[in-house]
Amino acid sequence: MLTHTLVDTYTTPNSPDTVNILSYTHSSIYINWTSVSSEGVGVIEGYRISVQASQTALIDISADDHLEYNITGLEPYINYTVSVQAKTSAGYGAPRDIHQITKQYLFCIVYSESISYLLVPTKPRLINNPSAGIDTSGSIKLPYIDISWEEPIPPNGVITRYLIQWAEVLNPPSSGAKTKEVDSTARSYRITSGLSHNKKYTVSIQARTEYLQNSPEGWGEAANRTVSTLQSTPTAVPKVSDEVKEKLSVEEQISQISFYLPSDLTTMFSLDSGNIIKYQILVIGQVSNQQFREDKLSNAVPGIASWAEAKKGDFKEPYAISAPEKSPSDWPTNSNRKKRAVASSTQIIVGTDSSCKDGDTRLCNGPLKSNQQYCVYVRGFTSAGYSDSDCIVEAKTKLNYTPIIVGVAVAVALLVVLALLVYIFRRQQQTKKEKKDLADQLRTSTELTEIHEELESNEETSSRISREFQEIDEKCANYSCDVGSLPENKMKNRTLYILPFDHSRVKLTSNKGEGDYINANFIPGKASTQTYIATQGPLPGTIDHFWRMIWEQNVTMIVMLTQLIERGRKQCEQYWPETVEKPATYGDLVVTKRAESVLPEYTIRIFDIQMGKTIRTINTFCQHSGQLWMSIKTTGFARVCAGSEKSNVRWKLFSYPCTLQVTLYVLYLYTADDSTLLDSSLYMVYTTFDSAGVGRTGTYIAVDRLLQCIQDHDEIDIFNLVMEIREYRCRMVQTEWKSTHI
Structure with missing residues (x-):
C-alpha cells in the first residue's frame, strides 16, 4: 500500500x-x-x-x-x-x-519662589584633547590651540551656535576669559588670540538651540579641557625707530664703532616667547649692493664665526664679539669706557681687542676694517632657541688716510731718485748712434727741447713724420657710429663729428629709460681690452650719465686733461660738488667730495660715490694749464722743471702736448688699470671744432702704452700703436704735432 x-x-x-x-x-x-x-x-x-x-x-x-x-x-x-x-x-x-x-528635554531650575524650565542642549562631544602648536608662516612665531568637537547627543533642539572660551590658568583665577562664537556647521577652531608661549589654558565649548537665543541661559553644558602652549624662540621687536637710534649715540672711528645700549634688553624682544636668558652681539659687514642680512644672519647657528674667520672674508659673514651673556654689562668693552649720565645704559665698543690674532678660533672683539659699512645686531636666547633683532646700529668706519699719505710721499721720493738715475743713464747713451729713425731718436734724445730743435732743423725727418701721420689718417679704420647718430643721442655729443664706434662704445646698463648711450669708448691696454675709457668732457645733460658710467665700470681713477674754461671757452661742465663734505645727487648716485688738494700744476680730489648702502672711493686728477717742460727718458719716466725760458714747448690748446706730470703721477704713483681720461681741447691745428676726448686723451694713452712697452722691449712702433688705438675711437692722437711729440 x-x-x-x-x-x-x-x-x-x-x-x-x-x-x-x-x-x-x-x-x-x-x-x-x-x-x-x-x-x-x-x-x-x-x-x-x-x-x-x-x-x-x-x-x-x-x-x-x-x-x-x-x-x-x-x-x-x-x-x-x-x-x-x-x-x-x-x-x-x-x-x-x-x-x-523625540521632544526636547526640559531642564528644571528652581528659583526662590518659582520653578523655571529651560530647553538647552547637552555638552558637545570633544574629539581627543585640544592640541597646541606654533605658527611659523609669518615673520613672528605665534602660539595656537586647535580644538575639534561633534554635535551634542542629545542636541535637545536645532543647534544654532557654539561658544568657545579660553583663559590662562592663574592663581587666583582670572575673570578675563576670551570668547568666540562660531556657526553650527563648524566642527573645529584654531585659537590664536590672547595666547602666550609656555602658558597653561582652560578651553571650554558650549552649544545652544533656537531657544533663548538672546539669553546667556540658552547655552548648554560646557565641555572643558586644559592645554599648555609651546615655548618658542624669542621674537624680535619691529625695526628700531629713529628716535631710539638717536639715543644709541653711535660714534665711528677708523677701526671701532661705539654706541650705548639700554641695560634692559627685554625691550628688543617679545617676552611672549619665554624669558630671555642670554644675549649676544653680532656684527656683519656690507655685502655688495644687497642688504646686510640676506640669508646669512638667518642661517647663522649659535656656533657662529669668530672674528678671525670673519676677517678672512672682509667681515661679510656675521661674527660674534663674545659668548652669550646675561646682560650688556657682561659684554667685553673698553675697560676705560666713558660713564654715561643715564645709569640704565651701557657703552658698547666694537673693535677694541687688539689681542685678537689671525687664526684665532675664540670669539673676540677684534678691530674692524676701515672705510667699511657694518650692521650690529642683538641675539636673544630662550631655553627653546634664539632669535636676532633688526639692525640696531648701522655705521661706517672712517677712512684711514695714513697709508695713502705715506704711499704718496714714498712714491714721490722714488720718482725723484728714479728720474735722476734715468737722467744719468740717458746722458751716457747720448754719444751713441746719431742717425737713426724717429723712434730711435725719441729713445736716445736727452731733452725734449733738443728733439724739437732737431725736428725743426731736420727737414727730412719732419717730412717723414708728416707722411706717416697722413698715412695714418688714410689707413685708419672708419667703423660705424650709428648709435651716436640717432636723433635722441645727438644732444649728448659735444661735437657732431666725434662719435663713438658702435663696436667699442661703453654701454650704460641701467639709465631709467634714457637708453644706454654715452659718448665713450673702451681702449685696450697692456693687460686688458678695457684698460682705458676715452670720453668727452661732460655736458650739462650728460653729467648723470658720466657718473653712472664711473659706477658701472668700477672706475677707480679719473684723469682730467682740461680746464673747465680755456681761452675763454667752456671746455667741460663741472661734474663734481663744489663744497667738501656736502654731497650732491646725480641720478640715483650720491657724490661727496671728501678732500681736495690744489697744487701748482694739478688738483687732486677724493670723492665718495654711494648707491644705496654701497660706498666707493675714487681719486681724480685735474691738470692745470701747461706751464712746464719735460724730457722723456727711455725707461718711461720724466723730469719736470719749471721755467719760462722753456715756454716754447708748453702744451697749448693748438700746439704741443703739455707736461706728462699728471699722467706719470697717475701711472706710477697709483698704478691704476682702469682710468677714465677726459679731453676737451677746443682748438686744433688746421681746424676748429668742439673736442670729444680724442686729442690730448689719445696722446696720453699712447704715451702710457709706450712707457709700459719700453720697460720690456728695446724697440717701439708708434705708427702701429696709433693705428691700434684708432681701431677703438676715431681721431685718437688727432693732429700731426701730437703725433710728433709722442
Whole structure:
C-alpha cells in the first residue's frame, strides 16, 4: 500500500500595512500597527521592533503578539527610525518603517519662589584633547590651540551656535576669559588670540538651540579641557625707530664703532616667547649692493664665526664679539669706557681687542676694517632657541688716510731718485748712434727741447713724420657710429663729428629709460681690452650719465686733461660738488667730495660715490694749464722743471702736448688699470671744432702704452700703436704735432 505524507512549505510574512505614532515624549515613542495576515505564511508567532538613530546602535525589541508598544529610554530631540516586522516559522518578514523626532528635554531650575524650565542642549562631544602648536608662516612665531568637537547627543533642539572660551590658568583665577562664537556647521577652531608661549589654558565649548537665543541661559553644558602652549624662540621687536637710534649715540672711528645700549634688553624682544636668558652681539659687514642680512644672519647657528674667520672674508659673514651673556654689562668693552649720565645704559665698543690674532678660533672683539659699512645686531636666547633683532646700529668706519699719505710721499721720493738715475743713464747713451729713425731718436734724445730743435732743423725727418701721420689718417679704420647718430643721442655729443664706434662704445646698463648711450669708448691696454675709457668732457645733460658710467665700470681713477674754461671757452661742465663734505645727487648716485688738494700744476680730489648702502672711493686728477717742460727718458719716466725760458714747448690748446706730470703721477704713483681720461681741447691745428676726448686723451694713452712697452722691449712702433688705438675711437692722437711729440 502506498502512503503519502503532506509537509506544508511557508514563506516569510508580509510587512504590516501601517505603523502609527500614538504619542511621544523626550524619551519615548508609543506606536501601534496593523496585524499581518497568516494566509499562506503560517502562524504569526509575534513581532519585532527595531529602533535606530543616526550614529547610534540598532535596538531590537520583541513585542510578542501585541499590536502596540511604548518604546522608552530614548534621547531627547533625536530623529529615530522605527521598524516593525512580523515573524513566522520561516523567519521575519519585510519591515514597515516610520520616523519620529523625540521632544526636547526640559531642564528644571528652581528659583526662590518659582520653578523655571529651560530647553538647552547637552555638552558637545570633544574629539581627543585640544592640541597646541606654533605658527611659523609669518615673520613672528605665534602660539595656537586647535580644538575639534561633534554635535551634542542629545542636541535637545536645532543647534544654532557654539561658544568657545579660553583663559590662562592663574592663581587666583582670572575673570578675563576670551570668547568666540562660531556657526553650527563648524566642527573645529584654531585659537590664536590672547595666547602666550609656555602658558597653561582652560578651553571650554558650549552649544545652544533656537531657544533663548538672546539669553546667556540658552547655552548648554560646557565641555572643558586644559592645554599648555609651546615655548618658542624669542621674537624680535619691529625695526628700531629713529628716535631710539638717536639715543644709541653711535660714534665711528677708523677701526671701532661705539654706541650705548639700554641695560634692559627685554625691550628688543617679545617676552611672549619665554624669558630671555642670554644675549649676544653680532656684527656683519656690507655685502655688495644687497642688504646686510640676506640669508646669512638667518642661517647663522649659535656656533657662529669668530672674528678671525670673519676677517678672512672682509667681515661679510656675521661674527660674534663674545659668548652669550646675561646682560650688556657682561659684554667685553673698553675697560676705560666713558660713564654715561643715564645709569640704565651701557657703552658698547666694537673693535677694541687688539689681542685678537689671525687664526684665532675664540670669539673676540677684534678691530674692524676701515672705510667699511657694518650692521650690529642683538641675539636673544630662550631655553627653546634664539632669535636676532633688526639692525640696531648701522655705521661706517672712517677712512684711514695714513697709508695713502705715506704711499704718496714714498712714491714721490722714488720718482725723484728714479728720474735722476734715468737722467744719468740717458746722458751716457747720448754719444751713441746719431742717425737713426724717429723712434730711435725719441729713445736716445736727452731733452725734449733738443728733439724739437732737431725736428725743426731736420727737414727730412719732419717730412717723414708728416707722411706717416697722413698715412695714418688714410689707413685708419672708419667703423660705424650709428648709435651716436640717432636723433635722441645727438644732444649728448659735444661735437657732431666725434662719435663713438658702435663696436667699442661703453654701454650704460641701467639709465631709467634714457637708453644706454654715452659718448665713450673702451681702449685696450697692456693687460686688458678695457684698460682705458676715452670720453668727452661732460655736458650739462650728460653729467648723470658720466657718473653712472664711473659706477658701472668700477672706475677707480679719473684723469682730467682740461680746464673747465680755456681761452675763454667752456671746455667741460663741472661734474663734481663744489663744497667738501656736502654731497650732491646725480641720478640715483650720491657724490661727496671728501678732500681736495690744489697744487701748482694739478688738483687732486677724493670723492665718495654711494648707491644705496654701497660706498666707493675714487681719486681724480685735474691738470692745470701747461706751464712746464719735460724730457722723456727711455725707461718711461720724466723730469719736470719749471721755467719760462722753456715756454716754447708748453702744451697749448693748438700746439704741443703739455707736461706728462699728471699722467706719470697717475701711472706710477697709483698704478691704476682702469682710468677714465677726459679731453676737451677746443682748438686744433688746421681746424676748429668742439673736442670729444680724442686729442690730448689719445696722446696720453699712447704715451702710457709706450712707457709700459719700453720697460720690456728695446724697440717701439708708434705708427702701429696709433693705428691700434684708432681701431677703438676715431681721431685718437688727432693732429700731426701730437703725433710728433709722442
